[in-house]
Amino acid sequence: MKQISRFSHFGELSDKDYFRIALSVDCVIFGFEDGELKVLVIKCNIKEYKGMWSLLGDLVRPDEDLDSASYRILKDRTGLDDVYLEQVQTFGKVNRHPAGRVITTTYFSLVNIKDHQLKLSDNELHWHPVKEITEMAFDHKNILDTCLERLREKIQDHPVVFNLLPKKFSLRELQSVYEAVLNCELDRRNFRKKFFMMDWLIDLNELEEDVPHRPGKLYKFNAAKFAKKAKKVS
Amino acid sequence: MKQISRFSHFGELSDKDYFRIALSVDCVIFGFEDGELKVLVIKCNIKEYKGMWSLLGDLVRPDEDLDSASYRILKDRTGLDDVYLEQVQTFGKVNRHPAGRVITTTYFSLVNIKDHQLKLSDNELHWHPVKEITEMAFDHKNILDTCLERLREKIQDHPVVFNLLPKKFSLRELQSVYEAVLNCELDRRNFRKKFFMMDWLIDLNELEEDVPHRPGKLYKFNAAKFAKKAKKVS
C-alpha cells in the first residue's frame, strides 16, 4: 500500500504508529498585583536549564482531554477550579525538549492572585512580573510571548480581564489592568465611557475602603449578560 | 516523590511516559472556484465513518516538526509547496478517533485551485463547497468550522486571500472572495476604496480577457510591501 493512501483516515493504529512522542500541556497563568501583570513560574531543575524559570505543565494522561489536563494543572497548583482558560497554540519543534520528543499544547489562564495565595513555602514557585522576564527554560519565553499577544487581542472585544480582579473592583483598578496588559496609558474619561456603554458592569453602590484618598465606587462584572455566551463556549 | 513535583520540568522521560498517544496533523485546505469557497476533502474509508468526508491529515513523524508535517501533507496532496499555512488549534478529546488516542493539530491553508489541478483520477479526493458541508467524519466538521472562523477573522486585517486567487486578478474577483469567505454582500465602491487605501495592490495596466462583458483591470498583490512582515512571521 502506498504511503499516501494512509492519509487522514488511517483505519487502525499499529504499535509502531504510536511513536515515542510525548504530549504535554503548559499553562501561562496570568495574575495581576501591584499594578503589574504577573505570570506564575517555577524554577527549572533539569540540568540543561538549571535555575531558569519555566511554565507550569505536565504530561497529558492517556485518558484525559487536553482541556482537562490544563484544568488539572491549574487546580493542583493554585487550588482554583473556576478560572478562565483558553487554548492558544501547540509547539512541536523536534528538539524543543532535551529529554526527548515532547509536543506541548499551551493555554493561558487568568486568575485573581489574592483569591488563592499560593503556598509559597517553596520559593521555587513564584509570581513574576511579565515585563521583567527576558529568558526562560525551553521555548517557554516564546510561549509566554505568544500567549501575551493572544491575551492582548482577546481583551479588546471580550470581557475576560474580570478574572484577574476580585469580585468587587473600582474602575481605576479595571483600567489599571488594561494598562498593564496592553502596556500603555489610557484616557480615564474615554475608558469609563466605553465601559458604561458596554454594559459589562453592575454598580454595587459601595465604595472602596482603606484607600489613602477619596474612595471610588465599586462594581462587579455583569455575568448574567454573558451566561449564554459562556455556555456556548464550553 | 509526590506526583506534583513532576510538573513542567520532568527531567527524564521513561518508557511509561510515552503514552499510547498518537499525534496527527489535519489540514483544512481552502480554495476558491465558481464564486464559492471550497475545501479539499477525501472520502473516509474506516468503517465507523464509511463514505463520509474527512480532512487531509497524517500522523506526525518522530523526527518532524508540526509545521513540516502540514507542509508535507499539502505538498503530497496538491503538489504545491508555496502556500499559506497557519496553525489553528489542537483537538484532543479522548474518544475523538475510534482507532485509539489520537490528538490532532489543525492548520488551515489557502491555495489557488487552478494552480495545481488535482489528479482527480480517484474521485475520493474532492473540492467541496464549504457551505454545503453539513457533517463530516470524526470531529472534522467542528475543525472545519473553527478554521473557517479563524479565516474570517484573519482576512479582516491581513492580506491572505491573495493566496486563493491567481497571480493576476480583477477587483471583482477579489471582492467575490471576500463575499464568499464572509458569507455576505459588500458594497463595491467602499470595497474598492478600502483596498486602494491599503496599498495592497499593484495596477498591472492590463485588462481581463474572455469575459462576456466589459473587462476589468487586472492587479497583482503588492508582495514587496509585506516582505518584512513575512520574514518576521517565519
Place this chain on the structure above:
DNA sequence: TTTTAATGTGTATTTTTAACACATTATTGC
C-alpha cells in the same frame, strides 16, 4: 445600432474614536 451587463468613480451621513479641563470628595498633615 441598440441592448445588456458589467466596470468605474465621489459625496454626504453616520458612527466611532480620540483629545482635552475642571469641580468634587475623602484623607492626611499641620
Place this chain on the structure above:
DNA sequence: GCAATAATGTGTTAAAAATACACATTAAAA
C-alpha cells in the same frame, strides 16, 4: 478645625472611519 493633597467623577468638541447611495462608461452580444 482647616488647608493641602491626591484621587474620583463628569461632557464636549474635533477628527477619523465606516456606511449608504446613483450615474456615466465600456465592451460584448443581439
